[in-house]
Amino acid sequence: MRVVAVHLLNDYSGSPKVLMQLLKGWTKKNIETHLYTCSGREGFLSDIPKVNNHFYWYRFAKNPIIRLLFLTISQLLLGLKLLFFLKKSDVLYINTVLPFGAGIVGRIRGCKVIYHIHETSVKPKILKNFLFGIVKWSATEVVYVSHFLAEQESMHKKTNVLYNVLEKNFTTTAQQNLHTDKDTKIVLMICSLKAYKGVNEFLKLAQINSKFLFKLVVNAKQNEIDEFFIEAVLPHNFMVYPTQKDTHQFYKEASILLNLSDVNQWVETFGLTILEGMAYGLPAIVPPVGGVVELIEEGKNGFLIDSKNIELLSQRINDLLTNTTLYAKMSKDAIEKSKFFGEDYFENESTRIISK
Numbered sequence: 001m002r003v004v005a006v007h008l009l010n011d012y013s014g015s016p017k018v019l020m021q022l023l024k025g026w027t028k029k030n031i032e033t034h035l036y037t038c039s040g041r042e043g044f045l046s047d048i049p050k051v052n053n054h055f056y057w058y059r060f061a062k063n064p065i066i067r068l069l070f071l072t073i074s075q076l077l078l079g080l081k082l083l084f085f086l087k088k089s090d091v092l093y094i095n096t097v098l099p100f101g102a103g104i105v106g107r108i109r110g111c112k113v114i115y116h117i118h119e120t121s122v123k124p125k126i127l128k129n130f131l132f133g134i135v136k137w138s139a140t141e142v143v144y145v146s147h148f149l150a151e152q153e154s155m156h157k158k159t160n161v162l163y164n165v166l167e168k169n170f171t172t173t174a175q176q177n178l179h180t181d182k183d184t185k186i187v188l189m190i191c192s193l194k195a196y197k198g199v200n201e202f203l204k205l206a207q208i209n210s211k212f213l214f215k216l217v218v219n220a221k222q223n224e225i226d227e228f229f230i231e232a233v234l235p236h237n238f239m240v241y242p243t244q245k246d247t248h249q250f251y252k253e254a255s256i257l258l259n260l261s262d263v264n265q266w267v268e269t270f271g272l273t274i275l276e277g278m279a280y281g282l283p284a285i286v287p288p289v290g291g292v293v294e295l296i297e298e299g300k301n302g303f304l305i306d307s308k309n310i311e312l313l314s315q316r317i318n319d320l321l322t323n324t325t326l327y328a329k330m331s332k333d334a335i336e337k338s339k340f341f342g343e344d345y346f347e348n349e350s351t352r353i354i355s356k
Contacts (some may be wrong), residue, residue: 001031001032001089001091001354001355002031002032002033002034002083002087002090002091003026003031003032003033003034003090003091003093003320003354004036004085004086004090004091004092004093005022005023005033005034005035005036005079005093005094005113005149006018006032006035006036006037006082006092006094006095006099006102007019007036007037007045007096007097008037008038008058008074008096008098008099009037009038009041009043009101010037010038010041010042010044010045010046010062010073011041011042011044011219011243012043012044012219012243012244012245013121013192013219014094014118014164014270014272014273015118015278016037016043016044016095017044017272018046018047018095018118018145018164018272019035019044019045019095019354020045020069021117021165021167021343022093022116022346022348022350023035023045023048023051024048024049025343025346025347025350025351026350026354027049027050027051028347029076029347029351031051031162031351031354032052033051033314034051034052034053034054034085034096035048035051035052035054036054036055036078036081036082036099036102037053037054037055037056038055038056038057038058038059038074038101039055039056039057039058041068041107042279044070045047047175048286049263054062054081054085056074056077056078056081057073057074057077058071058073060068060109063122066328067280068127071098074101075099075100075101075102076101078099078101078102079093079101079102079104079105082101082102082105082106082109083105083108084112084120086105086106086109087107087109088110088111088112090109090112091111091112091114091233091235091354092106092111092112092113092114093114093116093354094106094114094116095116095118095136096116096117096118096119096252097115097117097119097122097131097132098131100130100131100134100331103115103135103137103138103139104132104134106138106282107137107138112140112141113138113139113140114139114140114141114142114143114303114353115135115139115141115142115143115356116143116162117130117142117143117144117145117149117153117268117269118145118149119266119269120149120269121265121266121267124206125196129137132153132155133135135155136155136156136157136251139155139157140157141157141158141159141160141353142155142157142158142159142160142352143151143160143161143162143221143353144159144160144161144162145161145162145163145164145269145270145291146161146163146269146270146290146291146294147161147291147294148269148289148290148291148293148294149270149291151268152267152269159211159352160349161348162346162350162353163181163270163276163294163341163345163346164270164272164274164275164341164346165341165343165346166275166279166338166341166342166343166344167343167344168342168343169267170248170276170279171279171338171342172200173212174250174251174276174280175245175278175279177248177251177280178280178281178335179281182253182255184230184253185211185212185255185256185321186213186214186215186253186254186256187205187206187212187213187214187215187254187255187256187258187259187317187321188200188215188216188217188250188251188254188255188256188272188277188282189214189215189216189217189257189258189259189260190217190218190247190250190257191216191217191218191219191259191260191261191273192215192218192219192220193218193219193220193224193225193228194266195262196261196262196265196266197262197266198258198259198260198261198262199216199218199228199259199260201260201307201310201313202214202216202260202309203232203234203238203311205237205258205310205313205314205317206235206237207235207238208310208314209237209314209317209318210235210236210237210348211237212237212317212321213237213239214237214238214239215239215240215241215250215254216238216239216240216241217240217244217247217250218239218241218242218243219243220240220241220242220243221242221243224242224246225240225242227320227356229259233235242291247273247276249282251276251277251279251282252280254280254282255282255320256282256283256284256285256317256320256321256328257273257274257277257282257283257284257285258284258285258286258313259271259273259274259284259285259286259287260307260313261287261290261307262307262308263287263288263289263290263306263307266286267287267289267290267336268286268290268291268292269290269291270291270292270294271286271290271291271292271295273284274292274294274296275338275341277336278295278301278334278335278337278338279335279338281331281332281334281335282331282334283301283302283303283320283327283336284296284301284303285302285303285304285305285316285317286302286303286304286305287304287306287307288304288305288306295337297333297337300330300333301315301330301333301334301337302330302334
């Protein structure tokens, strides 16, 4: 069996990290594995041992019209490459709905086409309808990152739910750093530098809770950070960090973790950073809808609160950081919950999906 995996933009965000874990698991089981992704980018998909790498052109652009043009060109180039590479016996594994050129060629070549769907909030709507339409037309089966997403974006195809998980080396490091002394109470959020991810709400919380330190880690360069906050007044207890290859130090020193995505613009389909924080014993506050609800149980290992409810968010942050009994209980429950999402489950289930 030969698996040909496809991803659009290689970076240090959640979806390429999940594909990296998949690729490592398959190569561990001696499955011949090929990866097609964009050239000239460093990210989680760079230099994975035993994976045969193939590259095609794509560039991200801020302008939505230019970005759509670049996406279209990239998929034409990808489609041409795959047309002469794919065999009917291949398993074509497409990560996210964006590489639509792979789906079209996979269907033409008669391959087993598996889509791994991470998202539901694709905009504009016409683009979403097109991309998900290609999935419906070309996919043999679909893998979803949560039951929420499987229900939200049902394709009436063979369906699998494969939760994102933590790598063993991550959980080992987390276990080694548990129960370290934390002199400063830190509220942490790790996300893309987008308004719909709740960046402005995080800033508001820092402004009204000066006794706590708020750290924001974003998937962006420093010049992009400077541009985003150019008109904002940043308080002394608010710190912003650009893209980080290693987030362990942030989890290690943090007390609680936030996800403040605006559910009217972006629904979280899983929440890998939340799971990583749980392994460090961090209670989390997340939106009340989406895949994150499958990680966080209200009042047990965190709270479910809409990001626009700044007053309640602030109250719960204060509850957690001032009530040591409540914090200890939630921290313990967070660690216990995280243990289900392990590498063995992920490797075995993902291999079963491509092999059946």
